[in-house]
Amino acid sequence: MPFGKITILGVGLIGASFGLAVRKEGLCAHIAGFGRNEENLKKAKERGIIDSYGLDPSAASEGADLVMLSTPVGNFLELVRRCAGSFKKGAVVTDAGSVKGGLVREIDALMPSGVHYVGGHPIAGSDRSGIDSANAELFRNAKCIVTPTPDSDAGAIRTVTAMWNALGSQVVTMGPEAHDRVFAAVSHLPHLLAYAMINTVADVDPSYLEFGGQGFRDMTRIAASSPEIWRDICLMNRDNILELILVLQEKLDSLSRYLRAADSVSLEKEMERARTLREGIGQG
Amino acid sequence: MPFGKITILGVGLIGASFGLAVRKEGLCAHIAGFGRNEENLKKAKERGIIDSYGLDPSAASEGADLVMLSTPVGNFLELVRRCAGSFKKGAVVTDAGSVKGGLVREIDALMPSGVHYVGGHPIAGSDRSGIDSANAELFRNAKCIVTPTPDSDAGAIRTVTAMWNALGSQVVTMGPEAHDRVFAAVSHLPHLLAYAMINTVADVDPSYLEFGGQGFRDMTRIAASSPEIWRDICLMNRDNILELILVLQEKLDSLSRYLRAADSVSLEKEMERARTLREGIGQG
Numbered sequence A, B: 001m002p003f004g005k006i007t008i009l010g011v012g013l014i015g016a017s018f019g020l021a022v023r024k025e026g027l028c029a030h031i032a033g034f035g036r037n038e039e040n041l042k043k044a045k046e047r048g049i050i051d052s053y054g055l056d057p058s059a060a061s062e063g064a065d066l067v068m069l070s071t072p073v074g075n076f077l078e079l080v081r082r083c084a085g086s087f088k089k090g091a092v093v094t095d096a097g098s099v100k101g102g103l104v105r106e107i108d109a110l111m112p113s114g115v116h117y118v119g120g121h122p123i124a125g126s127d128r129s130g131i132d133s134a135n136a137e138l139f140r141n142a143k144c145i146v147t148p149t150p151d152s153d154a155g156a157i158r159t160v161t162a163m164w165n166a167l168g169s170q171v172v173t174m175g176p177e178a179h180d181r182v183f184a185a186v187s188h189l190p191h192l193l194a195y196a197m198i199n200t201v202a203d204v205d206p207s208y209l210e211f212g213g214q215g216f217r218d219m220t221r222i223a224a225s226s227p228e229i230w231r232d233i234c235l236m237n238r239d240n241i242l243e244l245i246l247v248l249q250e251k252l253d254s255l256s257r258y259l260r261a262a263d264s265v266s267l268e269k270e271m272e273r274a275r276t277l278r279e280g281i282g283q284g
Helices: A013-024 A038-046 A057-061 A073-086 A102-110 A154-166 A176-204 A206-211 A214-224 A227-236 A238-260 A264-280 B013-024 B038-046 B057-061 B073-086 B102-110 B154-166 B176-204 B206-211 B214-224 B227-236 B238-260 B264-280
Strands: A003-009 A028-034 A052-054 A066-069 A092-095 A119-122 A143-147 A170-173 B003-009 B028-034 B052-054 B066-069 B092-095 B119-122 B143-147 B170-173
Touching (some): A003 A057, A028 A057, A052 A057, A057 A073, A119 A154, A119 A176, A143 A154, A143 A176, A154 A170, A176 A227, A176 B238, A206 B176, A206 B264, A214 B264, A238 A264, A238 B238, A264 B176, A264 B227, B003 B057, B038 B052, B052 B057, B066 B073, B073 B092, B073 B102, B073 B227, B102 B119, B102 B176, B119 B176, B143 B154, B176 B238
Parallel strands (some): A003 A028, A003 A066, A028 A052, A066 A092, A092 A119, B003 B028, B143 B170
Antiparallel strands (some): B119 B143
């Protein structure tokens, strides 16, 4: 068994699914959980997601070979500050956060000597949240981005990579800044856009919402995602997102121009381009 | 059997599904099809979707008790102009187009004496198109908007309404202009936005697309919709869409402001509002 003890800091959808997956693959003898909500932790223990829990992250992290940060990403730094003193020598710290960039350097800087952090981001979110939606197979066949820096410990990179591989994920390695540019485009902006789309309809007339067909439901599904989680993500990656909003606004300006000019050729060209690109990533 | 002959002008996803549904419910003795592509019509006949077909819409419409317009909406007027002379007295003409508004009056004006048009719009599209995706159950439990005007024939309204009810749809009656305002918001703008979103990513770096998770795939699924169909729809409803793009741009401006100011309270409020609205229309 590769790990004696794993501590999961934040037992929500991702943390609980991670616990179930680790247990299913037999990667760990003891799984400890930390969270703010004791009822939730109790439920997680009853369901066999964790073996023990505590409301003190520092105590929960003691003796862990691997510590997984899976709270909302805005809480990582404070959490690491509270726990760093109790990390055991040789421990590997990782996370499942959707933002990396500067945060990776800040977490790195908090690591005691002999404790190594390597960032991770399993591409396996959902519009659902909480342990009721947890699923041992959440990470199987999903990409997981691992974001080492040139200073990362080679052994810790190997440990984190091997762990995600063992859970069935396809690991892609990427620098923290590159990660944030990619996910601003394919995740953070789309979430903001789903929020904006549904609020636009409601601004005009909320009664229109009941006429949305499957296309509208698909397009706005992620607007049901947790505001607490997504507020943090968007703020922490705001520079990349702000740039992308400008690009999107230019696209909308072009579409408006084509509509006003009844320029069906340019309009169809934009649509054809998008269709080809969308078909390129499969029908799912 | 309510209808002796039904003619379907345009045997794509919607026309073919309509044929299958009408046949399954035993609403019609003979179903004729018209289309531009003889291979497609042959396939439709082989699969029992239609009983006969022709490449001349006027000949195909002769003797029909009900004529269904289900080509791309941009072709409706030309098609009605070509066929109007061969519509039989007492025939009901309807359509499955996604735009109504002025088009309804223009089609109305082309009806010969004793032939009555009432518009319809089954909310049952898909990112797929063509008869290979046709499905006799496409309209079951879906809303179908029927868009009479004050001048519409009461008998024709009843016929069209009863027909969609017989196919399992929930009929909602709405004026043509109201229809176009509603569907600009919940269908036409979302389609444009899906196209814009995916093209935005590609403008920045097309290689990012492979990192899109389920949320990105859901949100951009409708970008795979037929450009020919959606070009027409967007142009024909452009005034409503242009107004909505402005509302959406304002929403994006606000989100940008919140991000720049690190205003987490306002950001979370927008997200919370969208989440509540999205949850109000169900998880599907």
